[in-house]
Amino acid sequence: MTDASEAILPERKPPDPVTVRPPETETAGPVLLPGAGNAAIARLLQGSPSPAAIAELSQLGGNAQLARLAGPGGGSGAPPAPPVGGGGVADVRVGAHGEAVRDAQVKLSRVQASADPLTEDGRFGPLTEAAVRTFQTSVGIVPATGVLDPVTKARLDAAFAALPPPVRALLTMGSTGADVGFAQQKLNALGASPRLTVNAVFDGSMLVGVIAYEIGVLKRFPSGTIDAPMWADLDAKVKGGFVAPEGASGRNVEQDTPSGTANSLGTQVAGSSLHPVTGAGGLTQGPAVKELQQKLNTAGAAPPLVVDGVFGPKTTAALQTFQTDKVPVTGTADKATWDALDAVAPGSTVGAVERQWTEVVGGATYGMTGGNASRYSWEIQAKRMLVTVKVNFVGLAPPGAWFTHVQTAWNQYMGVEPASGKSMPVDFRMIRGAGGDAETVQVVAGTGRANAGQWYVADPNAASTIPHEFGHLIGLQDEYQLHPGDYLRATGHEPPVGDATGPGVPAATIATNLQNAMVARNSVNARAASTGAGVHEGAFAQQVVEAYAKLPTTNVPAVAASPGPPPVPFQPAVALTGDLLFDLNAALPDDKDRYATIQVFSYSSASLMGDPGREFDPHDHGAQPRHIAEFMAILGRALGGTWEAKRR
């Protein structure tokens, strides 16, 4: 076991002497406090803080931000619930699965018993078994059985607990390096407002956040520094935010910093309903009608409707009665009717969703809207929740294996309600069918890159492709090439710090080179200016994003199609916006160089909805609990309580 903290923390520039910069009037970015705050900080940092200065800052902080900071810790800092089935003393061996296995995988990797970092999938396979055996040998447990028995588990827990905490640097105004980025992550996770860009530069906006935290949370005289006590506080409240070697190979893995509550669904189209239109002109049978009937009963339909999923005269009459005096009496459940019904009858044990949504990936907007909306239904049965996606496959017949791939990838979780101890597996299935509650997927010949609406019959990677596209069919957005805010929302992780130091070329120079490449429509130059110059994903790349946003914008004229090779289509005129991802996407041709350039200035997860081919993250691999959060909420509305997704 090596303490790799020295090796893995990038070289840090010595902190600049503390200086107070004047407000930057030419930038729109949230860099410094408003004038009053600057003056207060200036007085503070000049060494003789007066009570007035502190009062000034306190006043400044006496707002929602401080209230949040000072309030009881958010969910992200809370210790995780005990793993289901993990509290007992039973042996855990090959073939076992669940949270207890996942917990062991986390620890085996960190104590470097596994050969390489284990994929934390909660499945006890040969790699996990080998790691247990290696661990047993290393601590003298004989025989090394590869079984996680109670003795081995206790030793593993002890070894994990004995791992040294990350060595933290003292941070002050002007500091740079990975620890600055980790501190930014943690301040964000604890509610810093406005959020700090995870750029690994201790600048004026970070100083504001630090001082606010000192006053509001640490209740101490502000020093403008993150010292050992503040680090201890941040590390105790927010997990992750450091780099650790994992596996015997000592591969350095950045530990995710949880932040807020993930919402992995695409952005719902404003004004759209999550309910399909039900009744005449919409769906007249199936789960949507059952949901309507249940909710009309909850709302007081008399006599109660038989919940048979058939929209007949009695359902029509009950619906019209409900609509009377609330919404136009149409006999069809439209958005207004469903809104009114949901208000009085939020829960049901069966239902249908029609989700209109968009996403921004790589600076371009995609979506499933109108006739291509995500459509799925769910039913809470006696012993499980079943989520069904009905797909109208057109073109070729879908291979049978696709249906299995969906279940293998997605049927990994159960809902657990800790207060009552109730649990319920959540099963997903894809079935063939047609009608207004089905989604259409074109099945085309040969191979190629699938999209949400077109799958390739001979896709050799169908085991991963089909579950990813299935995720879109249940409304999940992509988790690759995202802006930082979208990455945070979709994953519930702070944007990774990644490369904090960069290649030694000023960020502003790289930004200018990128803009020149865009004006010339030259993706080769853009790539040369970024990845070619040694820019990698992470904090330094975000410095470039910020520097780019400060450049004067310009227009790029239209360019006619060129036959190539490789061919380039007509490119319309572009008014650059200052948002680097949008501009790279709009100004450069859709080729490998553009893709690689956008990759380093954006964020991608390694989950099933992300980009496992390009991103390495054993902690965030495959389907994740966040991906089924919508169904946890549905369980709560139907059965009461607060449900959580746990590996089963």
Add this chain to the structure above:
Amino acid sequence: MILRLVVTDGSQTPAVAESVEVSADGAISGWRSVSEGGVGWFAGVLPAAELAGLRDLIGSAGSAPPAAPPPPDSGQEMLELAATGPIAIAGLGSPLAVAARNLLTRLTDFPRAAVAVSHPSPTVARLSHRGTDPIRIDLTTVEWRETAWRGYYESAGDWSGVAAGPPEVTAGPGWTFDIPIVPTDAAVHLTADFTILSGSTRVPVRAKHTPALAAP
């Protein structure tokens, strides 16, 4: 030019970069980078009836497509018509959009200077020249993948490897290059990735052999 379609997708390796253009006289031409029917240049003339059908579709197409975002994970498809100018059609299923995409496949019936991959015997993936004109290629690194199927796309094995050939070859009519692969009695699909040289430009390409399997 009465129609031009350019399909691009830089998220794939090799990048998708395909084009087809049809002239008023029925001349069809274009370039394929990732293709079942060979990669390289293609040119020919559409039969009169086919051209007339295409003209009808173009004539009946509306001026602008519905404003819907393309589906997640889709590449870019830019369709240019003389009447409408360029339109992004990714995700659209209109008859003209479908016909335009089909033209990319139709194009490969008119090879001019192209290379395709085939499966002439159980142990061979064969690159061969198609068309009348020579094409320069770099075979230093030929990455191949063999996927075996039984029944209706039931996986029966997957192999890949790298074959090495000369750094620059001018392939003309009759030229072939054999790559040893793993024999199997299942149906075989192949891909071969290499580089086409055009002037000083190097274009990574993928030739594919993916014969259809009968549905159950």
